[in-house]
Amino acid sequence: MPNYLLTRIGESLLAIWGVVTIVFVVTRVLGDPAVLLLPIGSPAAALAELRSQLGLDQPILTQYVHFLGQAVRGDFGNSYQYMRPAMSVVLERMPATLMLAGSAIIIGIVLGGIAGLLAAIKRNTFVEYIVMFLALIGQATPMFWLGIVMIMFFAVNLGWLPTGGYGSFSNLVLPAMTLGTFVAASVTRLFRSSILDVLREEHVRTARAKGLRPKTIYVWHIGRNALIPVVTMVAILTAELLGGSAVAETVFSWPGVGRLIVQSIETQDFPVVQAAVCLVTTIFVFINLLVDIGYSLLDPRIRSHGGGHE
Amino acid sequence: MSESRTVTRSMLHAFLAALIRSKPGLAGAVILTIFVLAALLAPVLGLPDPVKGDLLARLKPPTISLSGFGAHPLGTDQLGRDILSRIIYGGRVTLMIAALSVLTGGVFGVVIGLISGFFGGWVDRVLMRVVDMQLSVPLTILALLIIASLGPALHNLVMVLALTSWVQYARVVRGQVLAVKSREYIQSARAIAAHPLRIIFHHVLPNVMTPAIVVLTLELARIILLEAGLSFLGLGIQPPDAAWGRMLAEGRTFMSTAWWLSVFPGVAIMLTVLSVNLLGDWLRDYFDPHLEG
Numbered sequence: 383m384p385n386y387l388l389t390r391i392g393e394s395l396l397a398i399w400g401v402v403t404i405v406f407v408v409t410r411v412l413g414d415p416a417v418l419l420l421p422i423g424s425p426a427a428a429l430a431e432l433r434s435q436l437g438l439d440q441p442i443l444t445q446y447v448h449f450l451g452q453a454v455r456g457d458f459g460n461s462y463q464y465m466r467p468a469m470s471v472v473l474e475r476m477p478a479t480l481m482l483a484g485s486a487i488i489i490g491i492v493l494g495g496i497a498g499l500l501a502a503i504k505r506n507t508f509v510e511y512i513v514m515f516l517a518l519i520g521q522a523t524p525m526f527w528l529g530i531v532m533i534m535f536f537a538v539n540l541g542w543l544p545t546g547g548y549g550s551f552s553n554l555v556l557p558a559m560t561l562g563t564f565v566a567a568s569v570t571r572l573f574r575s576s577i578l579d580v581l582r583e584e585h586v587r588t589a590r591a592k593g594l595r596p597k598t599i600y601v602w603h604i605g606r607n608a609l610i611p612v613v614t615m616v617a618i619l620t621a622e623l624l625g626g627s628a629v630a631e632t633v634f635s636w637p638g639v640g641r642l643i644v645q646s647i648e649t650q651d652f653p654v655v656q657a658a659v660c661l662v663t664t665i666f667v668f669i670n671l672l673v674d675i676g677y678s679l680l681d682p683r684i685r686s687h688g689g690g691h692e
Numbered sequence: 693m694s695e696s697r698t699v700t701r702s703m704l705h706a707f708l709a710a711l712i713r714s715k716p717g718l719a720g721a722v723i724l725t726i727f728v729l730a731a732l733l734a735p736v737l738g739l740p741d742p743v744k745g746d747l748l749a750r751l752k753p754p755t756i757s758l759s760g761f762g763a764h765p766l767g768t769d770q771l772g773r774d775i776l777s778r779i780i781y782g783g784r785v786t787l788m789i790a791a792l793s794v795l796t797g798g799v800f801g802v803v804i805g806l807i808s809g810f811f812g813g814w815v816d817r818v819l820m821r822v823v824d825m826q827l828s829v830p831l832t833i834l835a836l837l838i839i840a841s842l843g844p845a846l847h848n849l850v851m852v853l854a855l856t857s858w859v860q861y862a863r864v865v866r867g868q869v870l871a872v873k874s875r876e877y878i879q880s881a882r883a884i885a886a887h888p889l890r891i892i893f894h895h896v897l898p899n900v901m902t903p904a905i906v907v908l909t910l911e912l913a914r915i916i917l918l919e920a921g922l923s924f925l926g927l928g929i930q931p932p933d934a935a936w937g938r939m940l941a942e943g944r945t946f947m948s949t950a951w952w953l954s955v956f957p958g959v960a961i962m963l964t965v966l967s968v969n970l971l972g973d974w975l976r977d978y979f980d981p982h983l984e985g
Binding site: 643 | 824920926947954957961963966
């Protein structure tokens, strides 16, 4: 167990290092911040001065080591646009993203949990077909399109809710429903198939044979076991949503991290992009690590197989 | 030779018969075929120009009705371009990018999976660590960043989308290789000192193709959605070429007055992804009845 844990932690650190390196290569080697920062047609001397100010005249390896050192401390320099530390700009957007991701996950689990259970209990009936069809549609619908249609219907035509923005509960409803629907569709399909898998297992047959009440069997023998893969998927979805759903946040002008990344890419505010991508990656990798550790505690087979690739 | 051809043909028959019996699978296959055919045949369908619009016919509502198609079945956009035509031509772009990405990622992933599974040992350990690491990285955000800095050219898009995809093949193929590696015919091929490449291509590869094809269909659906998202954010194929996500993004401005601009491209994406998913689910059940999704 300690071995597995150490390997996983080492892997996570390597993954973060890999992304930080990609971020460095992509933003430093390919783009010249000095050209972006100064007005077009600035004299070459001014460009050279700014480059040496930013340390861009150093050998690329020196720059890279310097960048790594700063990245570890969460220091990515000042945002070109906001003129203050890039990391603080990103952290300010975190509460909005957390709120949206949290609401979407709750909606997704409640809706998807009920629908998945219903589909599994009412196997081979009309109810199952309808639920699974809706889930398939939900998975096939592009999130931004669902958002646009919701805005059109609830905000423009009915005028019940605002089209976007941030601040009150009414602003949250449409984006949370949009993301929540997407989560619910995946939860429904996975929960249903996972219940059906557990139903085939021996201990459930034994419980039936013992004459236990169906309710007891569903809650204790099936529900508990069927939830394990769902928990994993929800954790991974959470990690993804915490990175800010760039698309959904853009549609609803929701001031989260995802939208910040898109905006900063547009304005070529590289320090903010670097800070945001590195932060999001760290959160993502960390949640993945927790999921794997949790999993290995639940299922001893994974430990000996070193990650469960079978 | 003729015997093996008969076997292949009867397998194909069984496959098609099963597909026709499955309602969801058949629906998926039919819808997808229609989209692919429309995309392939777009230039000979006599459609209005998807790029040059008729400025006198801007933002015309759909004319399709029970009595016929009318001049612009799905309406026109803000520049008077025919929406149906743009959706069909957009399908060419979207489907081509998706197909290229899925194939690139697929070939790369299958090769890595074969190497990893066949050679085992430290090669396998290193490759699988890379796979694990890539799985714990937020790929959507990374794709966004890479496209933004490299520029949204076709080959960049394909490369990035393939990058988000190869891991799935590598894992599945490796697992399958491990499963067949100990079979007798491979043991005997090894015993007569057949070249490893010969063993891989003649004996292992055929066995990993079906799971790889299942992964391919499911990945196709994911990649179409991801590409649509990127193109919605302005990071897809650039105008004036039509791409579904881009059409949606442009139509958003006219949401309150001209709903057809954003509704129809979305329906196109949804139907394509739905059909690919239906087909993929059916393929998985057909090839491996134990798994259910």
